[in-house]
Amino acid sequence: MSESVRVRFAPSPTGHLHIGGARTAIYNWAFARHHGGTFVLRIEDTDPERSTEENTQAIIRAMEWLGLDYDEGPGVDGPYGPYFQTQRAASYADALERLKASGSTYPCFCTSEALDAKREAARQQGGFAGYDRTCRGIEVEEAARRVAAGEPHVWRLKVPEDRADIAFCDAVRGDVRFPGDAVDDLVLVRTDGTATYNFAVAVDDTTMAITHVIRGDDHLSNTPKQILIYEALGEDVPVFAHLSMILGADGKRLSKRHGATSVEAYRDSGFLPEAVMNYLALLGWSLDGETTVFSRETLAESFSLDRVSRNPAIFDDEKLEWLNGVYIRDMSATELIDRIVPVLAEAGLITHEEAASRREWLLRLAPMVSERLKRLDEIVPMVAFLFSDSVEIEEGAREKVLEKEGSGLALDACRDALASVPSFDAETIEAALREVPERTGVKPKVAFQAVRVATTGSTVSPPLFESLELLGRERTLQRIDAARPLAAS
């Protein structure tokens, strides 16, 4: 395929970017990048009640976060703009004129009450519930006269009589066929002059020179209608690729019921954009059937529609978390700290200025936590003890550890050892503390856990000796002193 590949992601800004939409955007992006083509963002904001500027901005923000850069779209001008449907009325009007000129559309004066009544009657008889073509029979001059006289009307597509099956080869689903009579003379332009959804989409796709329409299979039933519109306009039909849906673990279509489904909600709960991108790419596409971890560059290099699965994909939060953990572990200390500081700052543990001046200290923290994190936000409870003046000891930890026989003795001995070590680094701390069990007869586990609980407040923490090093001698001794009265003798 040549550089002329043009694809679009066409969200309706009626909500934030959710997981399904993001996957569609990723596949379009990867397809465009793979072919050296153009990735267009088109905002389908024709539903005035539900479309908001806030949602548009949120979608753009989420795409930016994922690294889905677009070549044309809002804020990125190109030759096929504007990129908001509400600003493209002129091109819909122009397309309607072309259809009028070729006799492929006619005005329909049926009132909605009359249509409802007919539809209801047809339904009761189990017959065809589409438009019965009443106005198609009106003489052209007569119709023109009524239009000129201002009689309310819509414009309908004149679907060819006895249209053969509408068939196309979907790049994901293979041959798809709809019976020719499945589509009625659909409305293109409403009484108020606005374009209907299918008309706007088909006109936009042709006027934006879109070559491949990659979208969710909830739009499959719109496709025959859009094909008839392309044909009526005398335009080439793009290649369609309908992506199967994403299901939750319960086998039902992924929705809010399954928890966070917006991309920004994942960002806010500590997921990395590269992991989310990688994971979503895998929901219905595979690199080679085996490789699960790959970069965006590899995705762009390798993406092809023929490896997109027809089967629904199952969204698995645990797998996403696992993958996120893989990305966290693979990061350099510098990178991890760059990502973590905003999380710590957001939680109020550190300011950006403090983080800058304690950079070296933070770099020592990185290797202690990188193996333990699956999500960045898990860092907060894990390291909060390092940022406070004192700790509150969890009740369970007090009962299970401090109240155990020998813990007071161990704390005393550990305190002495720590007070007198020549330097307060992890290695020296470890050597000094390892002598305590021998000296006191307290089991190592009891002694170390007592120090851990006293200094971190909890029975689980990052590695003890490194934690003490970062805590510093003064705070370590203070915390042991504060915990001592709670310990068994």
Ligand code: GLU
């Ligand atoms: N605006 C539609 C949606 O958000 C997409 C239309 C299309 O891709 O053709 O579902």
